[in-house]
Structures are given as structure tokens and as C-alpha cells.
Amino acid sequence: MQQQRPAPRLRLALEQIGAWVLDQPAAPPLNGQCCDRLRPKQIQRELLQSLETSGLEITALVEWRWDAQQGHAKGWLWQxxxxxxxxxxxxxxxxxLHEQLRCINTAPLHALR
Known part of the structure; x- marks a missing residue:
């Protein structure tokens, strides 16, 4: 079976498109950025489930990032x-976990008479 070659105009158009695609700069790596592209929903669900099953009291994620190269998530949580x-x-x-700041509820200050 003989393979057909594209028409000259089509071939020229394909070559120009290929050259344009190859000429585009590569997207910069996302390391260190804090955006939703670094916090995939599936990873977030697994992370929340892991926090829940680890026996911690009520926790809330404050900020976190996913590192796909290292295979870990890191950030801050409130517990x-x-x-x-x-x-x-x-x-x-x-x-x-590494505790950074502990907040203690105290009675309000009373003015001395």
C-alpha cells in the first residue's frame, strides 16, 4: 500500500504550524508557586482523609502545596x-507536624478600680 503525501499547500501549512509550536517557550516549572494547579483536587481529598484518619482533632487546612516531584504535600494547618x-x-x-504558634483563650482584662 502506497502512502499518500499531503498536497504542497497542506504540507507547507503543516511545516509552518510545526515550526510555530516548536518556537513557543516551554512553560516554566511550577515549583514554589501557590496556585490551584499545585493543589489538585484528588490530592486534597486524600490529604483531608489522611488528616481525618490520623486521629487529629478538628483541623482546617490554612495553606498547602503539592510537590509532584517529591510526592508530598506541605503547608499549614490549624488544629x-x-x-x-x-x-x-x-x-x-x-x-x-511541627507546632509553630499556640493560641490560648484567656479571660478579658478587667480594669482595676
């Missing part, structure tokens, strides 16, 4: 009056 830095390894489920 039981403390702001904590966390790192979660997706494949092993390992979660490490």
Missing part, C-alpha cells in the same frame, strides 16, 4: 488552637 506546619507523604501516608 486545637495551634498553627502547625505539616508535611504529608502521599504514598506512605506519613504525616509530620
Amino acid at each position: 486545637a488552637g495551634a498553627l502547625q506546619r505539616f508535611r504529608w507523604m502521599r504514598h506512605s501516608g506519613q504525616l509530620t
Whole structure:
């Protein structure tokens, strides 16, 4: 079976499109940025499930990033009056927490008479 070659005009158009595509700059890596492209929904669901099953009290994600090259998520979470830095390894489920700031509720100040 003989392969047909494209018409000369079509061939020229395909060559120009190919040259244009190859001439475009590559997208910069997303390392270090904080955007939704670095926080995929599936990863977020798995992370929230892991936080829930780890036995932690009520937690809230403050900010987090997904590193696809390292296979981990890291960021900040709020748990039981403390702001904590966390790192979660997706494949092993390992979660490490480092307390950064603890907030304590105290009675309001009373003026002395």
C-alpha cells in the first residue's frame, strides 16, 4: 500500500504550524508557586482523609502545596488552637507536624478600680 503525501499547500501549512509550536517557550516549572494547579483536587481529598484518619482533632487546612516531584504535600494547618506546619507523604501516608504558634483563650482584662 502506497502512502499518500499531503498536497504542497497542506504540507507547507503543516511545516509552518510545526515550526510555530516548536518556537513557543516551554512553560516554566511550577515549583514554589501557590496556585490551584499545585493543589489538585484528588490530592486534597486524600490529604483531608489522611488528616481525618490520623486521629487529629478538628483541623482546617490554612495553606498547602503539592510537590509532584517529591510526592508530598506541605503547608499549614490549624488544629486545637495551634498553627502547625505539616508535611504529608502521599504514598506512605506519613504525616509530620511541627507546632509553630499556640493560641490560648484567656479571660478579658478587667480594669482595676
